[in-house]
Each structure stands twice: as C-alpha cells, then as structure tokens.
Amino acid sequence: MDKIVILTGAGISAESGLGTFRDKDGLWTRYPIEDVATPEGFARNPALVQDFYNQRRAQAATAQPNAAHRALARLQAEHPGEVVIVTQNVDALHEAGGAKGVIHMHGELARALCNACAHRWDAPEVMAPGTPCPACAAPTVRPDVVWFGEMPYRMDEVFAHLGQADLFAAIGTSGNVYPAAGFVQEAAMAGAHTVELNLEPSSTVSDFAETRFGPASSIMPDWVD
Ligand code: BJW
Known part of the structure; x- marks a missing residue:
C-alpha cells in the first residue's frame, strides 16, 4: 500500500x-x-x-469548498487508507468538501x-x-x-507519516512558516516523490522534484485525474 x-x-x-x-x-x-x-x-x-x-x-x-478541496477528497476516496491530509488552514473546507481525518496542525x-x-x-x-x-x-x-512560538498540533503523527511517504504534495502554501516548510525535505529523505502545486513558486520550490503552477481549482483536479 x-x-x-x-x-x-x-x-x-x-x-x-x-x-x-x-x-x-x-x-x-x-x-x-x-x-x-x-x-x-x-x-x-x-x-x-x-x-x-x-x-x-x-x-x-x-465559505464553500472549491474544486481543489473536492479533488483532494476524491483522491482520498479513490485510495482508501492511503491519503493523509495535513492542513495549515484553520477553516473547515476540506471536511466540507468530503475529506476525512484531516490533521489541522495550526488548529481550527x-x-x-x-x-x-x-x-x-x-x-x-x-x-x-x-x-x-x-x-x-x-x-x-x-x-x-497555533500562533508563532507555539507548538503545532499532532507533530509526532505528521512526522511519522512523512517518514513513510511515497508521495508528498504541497498545495497553496508559501513555504515561509516552519515546521510545515520543512516537510518536503523530510518526505524526500524518506524517498517520497515530491510535488508542489501553487499559483506561483514558493520559497521552497527548489526542494520539490515536480512542480505545477496555476490556480488550485484547476491544477488540483488535473493532477488528481
Ligand atoms: C494559491 C492561490 C490559488 C494563492 N491557487 N495557490 C527560523 C527558522 C525556522 C523556524 C523559525 C525561525 N524563526 C522562527 C521560527 C519558527 C516559526 C516560523 O516559521 N517563523 C517564520 C516566519 C520564519 N514557526 C513557529 O513558531 C511554529 N512553531 C514552531 O516552530 O514550534 C517549534 C517546533 C519545532 C520543531 C518541530 C515542531 C515545532 C508555529 C507557526 C504557527 C503559524 N501560525 C499561523 C496562524 C495560524 C492561525 C491563523 O490562521 O490565523 O498559521 S501564521 C500563518 O502562516 C498561518 C498559516 O497556516 C501559515 C502558513 O501560511 P500559508 O498557508 O503558506 O499562506 P501564505 O499566505 O503564506 O501563502 C499562500 C500561498 O498560496 C502562496 O504561495 C500563493 O502563491 C498561493 N496561492 N492563491 C493556488 N488560487
């Protein structure tokens, strides 16, 4: 798996x-x-x-979930037990789009x-x-x-997932805030293929093996399909 x-x-x-x-x-x-x-x-x-x-x-x-949230939920449904969604977002749009078990590392x-x-x-x-x-x-x-200087939630769990990742994708994040900005390197060290999906290159773009640029609502469904 x-x-x-x-x-x-x-x-x-x-x-x-x-x-x-x-x-x-x-x-x-x-x-x-x-x-x-x-x-x-x-x-x-x-x-x-x-x-x-x-x-x-x-x-x-x-706010309503958009095509990118729904595409991610579809990916999760099509690969039961394989897709872990870690979000820095404090909104509930992943859940509203149908995603399950979302890890809200910066709270809600x-x-x-x-x-x-x-x-x-x-x-x-x-x-x-x-x-x-x-x-x-x-x-x-x-x-x-979770504010600056505070410990993000469920980090042990997240780092355990990253250590076993075959594929890591970062979507719509600027790569300026740690520890999330370091996840790509952690996943790459574990041997994962890494993909950045963003409107424009993030601060950590050079850490990714593959990149796709454009609005999330169009590049996400394309990537998932
Ligand atoms: C689109 C798009 C479209 C637009 N389609 N894309 C020096 C080195 C390393 C670390 C530190 C350091 N000095 C201080 C630190 C630690 C500090 C930190 O990182 N500071 C940096 C500023 C340097 N970090 C912390 O304090 C964290 N805690 C911590 O480190 O604990 C110790 C620890 C150690 C080891 C392991 C574990 C822990 C806590 C950080 C908490 C961040 N909190 C916030 C607020 C949360 C609540 C709220 O929402 O109000 O979280 S700040 C804010 O930034 C929020 C976000 O989740 C986070 C990240 O922002 P995000 O999501 O990347 O958004 P943007 O706006 O930056 O980027 C948007 C992106 O979308 C862009 O790339 C656009 O191109 C793209 N985009 N439209 C696709 N349509």
Whole structure:
C-alpha cells in the first residue's frame, strides 16, 4: 500500500473567498503578525485578537469548498487508507468538501481553547475577551489556533507519516512558516516523490522534484485525474 501525504495552505482556500496571509492584499498586509498571531499580541490586546478571529470565523462560516478541496477528497476516496491530509488552514473546507481525518496542525477557527486548563470546545460565533472557560472558569479563553512560538498540533503523527511517504504534495502554501516548510525535505529523505502545486513558486520550490503552477481549482483536479 502507498502512502500519500498532502500538505495544504491558504492558497487552496483562496478561490473560496478566504484571504491568504502573504499575498498582495493578504491578511498580514492589514494586520501585523505580531499583534494578532502571537501569544504576546493576545496578552497585550485580547480584544483586537478576538475581533480578528471573529471576523475570520464569520467569513469561513459562509465559505464553500472549491474544486481543489473536492479533488483532494476524491483522491482520498479513490485510495482508501492511503491519503493523509495535513492542513495549515484553520477553516473547515476540506471536511466540507468530503475529506476525512484531516490533521489541522495550526488548529481550527471553530474551536476554542482555555489557556489556563487546555480545555477545548466548539467556539461560539463571536468570542468575547474575558469569557469564562466552561471547565475551569478562568477568563483566559482564546481561539484554538497555533500562533508563532507555539507548538503545532499532532507533530509526532505528521512526522511519522512523512517518514513513510511515497508521495508528498504541497498545495497553496508559501513555504515561509516552519515546521510545515520543512516537510518536503523530510518526505524526500524518506524517498517520497515530491510535488508542489501553487499559483506561483514558493520559497521552497527548489526542494520539490515536480512542480505545477496555476490556480488550485484547476491544477488540483488535473493532477488528481
Ligand atoms: C494559491 C492561490 C490559488 C494563492 N491557487 N495557490 C527560523 C527558522 C525556522 C523556524 C523559525 C525561525 N524563526 C522562527 C521560527 C519558527 C516559526 C516560523 O516559521 N517563523 C517564520 C516566519 C520564519 N514557526 C513557529 O513558531 C511554529 N512553531 C514552531 O516552530 O514550534 C517549534 C517546533 C519545532 C520543531 C518541530 C515542531 C515545532 C508555529 C507557526 C504557527 C503559524 N501560525 C499561523 C496562524 C495560524 C492561525 C491563523 O490562521 O490565523 O498559521 S501564521 C500563518 O502562516 C498561518 C498559516 O497556516 C501559515 C502558513 O501560511 P500559508 O498557508 O503558506 O499562506 P501564505 O499566505 O503564506 O501563502 C499562500 C500561498 O498560496 C502562496 O504561495 C500563493 O502563491 C498561493 N496561492 N492563491 C493556488 N488560487
């Protein structure tokens, strides 16, 4: 049996109307990273951070999966037990497109986390700063997303998959954020064939054996078929 590991980034959801981070007009051009995606930024101004994620949660709630999400789900269905999808995205568009068992390494917009007791639960549509945690009552509730300086989720599992990969594909990610940007090298070391699918070359393009450029909604279905 083959193992196919897929890494996705913001580019796969761009055509569903969700902004990327680093492209022209990307999210970071409007919100400084250090203010909204670091634990220090949250400690300084929790209202700003909750507001940023409330807006993104509202956008994500109405977004629809596109042909790239659906193609990936089809690949998974056609190769039962062989396709592991690891996403850096905090939206739920892979699941909405039919994918199963998606590893959300940077967390999920739809979940809340208590900084004090690590309890996790379904986030309300609008999270207010200072809301008490339902488990421990501490006023330390935050979005369940992974900020800079924090450990991404399920890394042991992901590195185990990469170590057994026969094929690794990265879709719509700029290759600027680690550890995800290093997955291609990890998979290549394990002997996997590596493919980048992106609108334009990422920072790590030279690490890939094969590349395909264009909008995800057209290059993904072509690649899967
Ligand atoms: C299209 C398209 C279309 C557009 N079709 N494509 C020096 C060296 C190494 C590491 C570090 C370092 N200094 C600091 C670090 C660590 C730091 C890091 O990487 N910093 C860099 C800036 C250098 N990393 C961390 O702190 C991470 N934790 C960590 O390292 O823990 C220690 C550890 C060690 C060893 C093993 C394991 C752990 C945590 C990183 C957390 C990132 N969090 C964010 C926010 C999440 C919540 C939220 O969504 O708000 O995650 S930041 C943001 O960037 C978000 C994304 O998931 C992530 C990646 O962005 P992505 O998806 O690549 O998007 P873009 O916008 O960058 O790119 C879009 C791409 O799509 C482009 O390529 C376009 O071309 C393409 N595109 N339209 C196809 N239609």
